Amino acid sequence: MLTNVALRSFVQGLRMSRLTGRIMEPIVAIVDDDESVRKSLPDLLGEFGLPAKAFASAQEFLAYGCIGDTRCLILDIVMPGMSGPELQRELIRRGYTIPTIFITARSSDSIPPDVFQQGGIKCLFKPFSGADLRAALDAALLKT
Amino acid sequence: MELELADLIDALPGLVWTALPNGGAEFINRRWREYTGLSSDQAAGFGWQSAIHPGDRTLLLDRWRSFLESGQGGALEARLRRYDGEYRRFLFSAAPLADKSGQVVKWCGINTDIEERLKAEETLRARENHFEREQADAALKTSEAELRLAYAHLTVAQRVSAMGSFTSDLVADEHTWSDEFYRICEFEPGSKVTTQKLRDIVHSEDRPLFDAVLEHAIAGNDVDFGFRIVTCGGITKHLHAVGRLSEHIDGRPIFMGAVQDVTASKLAEEALKAREADLRQALDHLSEAQRLSKTGSFTSDLTRDEHFWSDGFYRICEFEPGSKITTQKLQGIVHPEDLTSFQGAIGRAIAGEDPEFVFRIETPRGVVKHLRGIAHRIEMITDRPVFIGAVQDVTESKRAEEALNSARAELTHVERVMTLGALTASIAHEVNQPLSGIIINATTCLSMLAADPPNLDGARATVQRTLSDGNRASEVIQRLRAMFAREHPANESVDLNEAAREVLALSSNELQVCRVILRTDFDAALPPVSADRIQIQQVILNLILNAADAMRAVDDRPRNLRIATAREDANWVRLSVCDSGAGIDPQNLDKLFDAFFTTKPLGMGVGLSISRSIIESHKGRLWATANDGPGATFSLSIPCRAHCDATRTNTKV
Numbered sequence: 001m002l003t004n005v006a007l008r009s010f011v012q013g014l015r016m017s018r019l020t021g022r023i024m025e026p027i028v029a030i031v032d033d034d035e036s037v038r039k040s041l042p043d044l045l046g047e048f049g050l051p052a053k054a055f056a057s058a059q060e061f062l063a064y065g066c067i068g069d070t071r072c073l074i075l076d077i078v079m080p081g082m083s084g085p086e087l088q089r090e091l092i093r094r095g096y097t098i099p100t101i102f103i104t105a106r107s108s109d110s111i112p113p114d115v116f117q118q119g120g121i122k123c124l125f126k127p128f129s130g131a132d133l134r135a136a137l138d139a140a141l142l143k144t
Numbered sequence: 145m146e147l148e149l150a151d152l153i154d155a156l157p158g159l160v161w162t163a164l165p166n167g168g169a170e171f172i173n174r175r176w177r178e179y180t181g182l183s184s185d186q187a188a189g190f191g192w193q194s195a196i197h198p199g200d201r202t203l204l205l206d207r208w209r210s211f212l213e214s215g216q217g218g219a220l221e222a223r224l225r226r227y228d229g230e231y232r233r234f235l236f237s238a239a240p241l242a243d244k245s246g247q248v249v250k251w252c253g254i255n256t257d258i259e260e261r262l263k264a265e266e267t268l269r270a271r272e273n274h275f276e277r278e279q280a281d282a283a284l285k286t287s288e289a290e291l292r293l294a295y296a297h298l299t300v301a302q303r304v305s306a307m308g309s310f311t312s313d314l315v316a317d318e319h320t321w322s323d324e325f326y327r328i329c330e331f332e333p334g335s336k337v338t339t340q341k342l343r344d345i346v347h348s349e350d351r352p353l354f355d356a357v358l359e360h361a362i363a364g365n366d367v368d369f370g371f372r373i374v375t376c377g378g379i380t381k382h383l384h385a386v387g388r389l390s391e392h393i394d395g396r397p398i399f400m401g402a403v404q405d406v407t408a409s410k411l412a413e414e415a416l417k418a419r420e421a422d423l424r425q426a427l428d429h430l431s432e433a434q435r436l437s438k439t440g441s442f443t444s445d446l447t448r449d450e451h452f453w454s455d456g457f458y459r460i461c462e463f464e465p466g467s468k469i470t471t472q473k474l475q476g477i478v479h480p481e482d483l484t485s486f487q488g489a490i491g492r493a494i495a496g497e498d499p500e501f502v503f504r505i506e507t508p509r510g511v512v513k514h515l516r517g518i519a520h521r522i523e524m525i526t527d528r529p530v531f532i533g534a535v536q537d538v539t540e541s542k543r544a545e546e547a548l549n550s551a552r553a554e555l556t557h558v559e560r561v562m563t564l565g566a567l568t569a570s571i572a573h574e575v576n577q578p579l580s581g582i583i584i585n586a587t588t589c590l591s592m593l594a595a596d597p598p599n600l601d602g603a604r605a606t607v608q609r610t611l612s613d614g615n616r617a618s619e620v621i622q623r624l625r626a627m628f629a630r631e632h633p634a635n636e637s638v639d640l641n642e643a644a645r646e647v648l649a650l651s652s653n654e655l656q657v658c659r660v661i662l663r664t665d666f667d668a669a670l671p672p673v674s675a676d677r678i679q680i681q682q683v684i685l686n687l688i689l690n691a692a693d694a695m696r697a698v699d700d701r702p703r704n705l706r707i708a709t710a711r712e713d714a715n716w717v718r719l720s721v722c723d724s725g726a727g728i729d730p731q732n733l734d735k736l737f738d739a740f741f742t743t744k745p746l747g748m749g750v751g752l753s754i755s756r757s758i759i760e761s762h763k764g765r766l767w768a769t770a771n772d773g774p775g776a777t778f779s780l781s782i783p784c785r786a787h788c789d790a791t792r793t794n795t796k797v
Contacts (some may be wrong), residue, residue: 028427034577036580036581036582040580040581043592043605044585044587047591065765105576106573126577126580127579127580130583130588
C-alpha cells in the first residue's frame with residue numbers, strides 16, 4: 001500500500017472537471033508503445049490503489065484530453081513519433097508540470113540529460129521490480 | 145658307124161678319155177687335145193699328169209688310184225692347164241667298164257669345164273658374203289650403238305646414283321674403272337689406277353679396314369664394306385663398296401663391283417639420328433613435364449579397346465608402366481559414385497562432343513585422387529572413333545577449393561554473428577519488454593492472491609499475460625538461435641516476403657532507434673525461391689542495417705527505408721532495399737562488394753562481399769544503384785524455384 005501521506009494527497013487531488021462536469025479521478029497515465037507494458041502495468045497500479053490508463057503513443061495521450069487529471073506520468077523514453085522527453089517538453093509548454101517516471105528498455109546513454117530538471121523524478125530500467133516502481137510512485141505523488 | 149662314133153666322141157662337149165685298168169690313159173678326144181694342147185702321144189699313159197695343176201696332182205692321183213683299186217667310179221675336182229698355160233677347174237668323172245664277168249676292162253671318163261660355174265658360184269658367194277658382212281657390220285653397228293647407249297645410260301645412272309663400277313685383278317693390280325669411279329675419287333678419268341693410288345686417298349682411320357678387306361678379297365671372298373676417302377680436293381666422302389668374285393684368270397681372282405658415294409645418305413642418317421635424339425629428348429621433356437604437372441595423355445580406340453597411355457597417366461593411376469590398358473581396367477578404379485557420370489562423359493565423347501569431366505579414382509594402393517579429363521574425337525581412320533585426350537590430377541586444387549569453401553562458410557557465419565552482434569542492444573530490448581511484463585504481471589498476481597478475498601480472476605489474467613510475454617521472448621530467442629546456428633546450407637522453398645518480414649521483426653527496434661521510417665511494398669503474388677532461408681535473411685539483414693547506417697547522419701530529410709519485392713521476368717524474383725542516405729560514389733558502386741572494402745571507421749568490410757557470394761551461390765545477383773534522389777538502392781535477384789530446378793546442371797561431383 002502506498003504511504004498514507006501519498007494517498008491523502010492523491011485523494012485531495014480529486015476535483016470536478018470544468019469542462020465535462022464529471023468528477024475526474026486523478027489517474028496515472030502510462031505512455032509506452034510496448035504492448036507487454038501497457039497490458040501489465042495498469043493492473044499492478046490498481047493493486048497499488050492507483051487508477052491508471054495506458055496509451056500507445058504520446059499523440060494518443062494528448063488527444064485523449066485528460067492531461068489535467070493526470071497526477072503522474074509513466075513514460076517510455078524512445079517511442080516512434082513523439083518521444084517521452086518530447087512529450088514532457090510539450091506538456092510544460094502547455095503549462096503542465098506533471099511528475100514523471102521514465103521507463104526504458106534501453107541503456108542509460110539514450111536518456112537526455114535534462115529530463116530530471118523538467119519534473120522528471122526517476123528513470124527505471126526494464127525489467128524493474130514492483131517495489132522499485134512503488135518507490136518511484138511514492139516520490140512522484142508526494143510532489144503534488 | 146665307127147666314124148660317126150669317132151665324130152661323136154670328138155663332138156661331145158667335154159674332154160672325153162679312156163684309160164686302161166692300170167690307170168694309164170688310152171684315148172683322149174680332140175677337145176682334150178685341143179684344150180690341153182697335148183697330143184695323144186704326150187697324154188698317153190701318165191703323160192696327161194702334166195696338164196694337172198701341180199697343186200692338185202698328188203690328190204688327184206691318190207683319188208684315181210683309189211677308184212682303180214675299188215673298181216668304183218667317182219668324180220673329183222682339179223685344175224687342168226689350158227694350151228695357153230692358164231689353169232681352169234674341171235670336174236673329172238670316171239666310170240669303169242666291166243666285162244660280162246664283172247671284171248673291169250677299161251675306164252672311161254669325162255672332164256667338164258666348171259670354171260665358169262665355179263666362178264659364178266664364187267661371185268655369188270662373194271656377193272653373199274659381202275651382203276652377210278654388210279649385215280653383220282650393220283648388226284654390229286647397231287649393237288655397238290646399243291652398247292654405246294647402254295654405256296651412256298650406265299654412265300648417267302652411275303653419275304646420278306654416285307656409283308662407280310670396277311673390274312679388278314687384285315693380284316696383278318690391274319683395274320678398270322667406270323668414269324664415275326674416277327669422278328668420285330677425283331682422279332683423272334682414264335688414268336691408270338692401282339690399289340696403292342686408291343689406298344692413298346683412303347681416310348687414315350679407315351686404312352686398316354681397307355687393307356683387311358683387300359686381303360679377304362684376294363683370298364677369294366666377296367666383299368661389302370664402307371670406308372671414307374679424302375680427295376685431293378680435301379673433301380671427305382663416305383663410300384660403300386661391294387665386290388664380287390666373277391671369275392679366275394690363271395688362278396687369279398677377278399672382282400667386279402660397285403662403289404657408291406653415300407656421303408649424303410650418311411649425313412642424312414646422322415641427321416636422322418640427331419633428330420631421333422631430339423625427339424627422344426622432347427619425349428623425355430614431355431614425360432617430365434607430365435610428371436611435374438601431374439598430367440597424363442592418352443590415345444584410345446574404344447571399339448577395339450586399345451589404349452595408348454603416356455607414362456604420366458600410368459603414374460597417376462599407379463598402374464605398372466607399359467602394362468596393357470583396357471576400358472575395364474580404368475573403370476575398375478573409378479569411384480563407384482562417379483562411375484555413372486564417367487560413362488556419361490565417354491558417351492558424350494563418342495557422340496562427338498569434347499567433354500571435360502571430373503571424377504575420382506581410387507588407386508590400387510587405396511589413394512583417392514580427383515582427376516579432370518578432356519577427350520577429343522579425332523578424325524577416324526576407318527569408322528571407328530579414336531580419341532586423344534589428357535587427364536590431370538587436381539586433387540590438390542580440389543582440396544584447396546574445399547578448404548576455401550570451408551573458410552568461406554566460416555566467414556559467412558562469423559559475419560552473421562558479428563552482424564547479429566550489432567543488434568545486441570536491439571535484441572536485449574526485444575527480450576526486455578516481455579521480461580518486464582512478466583515481472584510486473586507476477587508482482588500483480590501475488591498482490592491479487594494476497595488480497596482478502598483473493599482476486600482469482602485478476603490473478604488468472606496476469607498469468608495469461610505472463611505466458612504470452614514468455615512466448616514472445618521465446619520467439620526472439622528462437623529466431624536468434626536460428627540466425628546464430630552454423631547450419632550447413634540447406635535449400636528450401638522460401639517466400640522472400642516472409643523472410644523479409646522476419647528480418648524486419650528482428651531489426652525493428654534498431655530501425656526505431658535510428659529513427660528510420662519504414663515502408664514495405666511486397667508483391668503478394670511473389671513466387672517462392674529455392675534458397676537457404678538463414679543465408680538469405682542474413683543478406684536482407686545486412687542490407688537493412690547498411691541502409692539504416694547510411695542514413696545515420698541525415699537530419700534535413702526523412703530517413704526513408706523502403707523494401708520492395710517483385711517478380712522480374714518470368715523466372716526471377718527481386719528484392720530491393722532503398723534508402724535516402726548519403727548515397728554512393730559512382731566509382732565505388734561495384735567496389736562496395738569487394739572484401740574488406742568499407743567506409744565505416746569500425747567496419748569489418750566483409751558484409752557485402754559475403755552477401756554477394758551468398759546470392760551468387762544461389763545463382764542470383766546482388767548489385768547497387770544510385771537513386772534519382774538521395775541515397776542508394778541495393779537489389780538482389782534470385783531464380784524462381786521452378787526455374788532453378790530446371791537450370792540445375794550436373795556439375796562436378
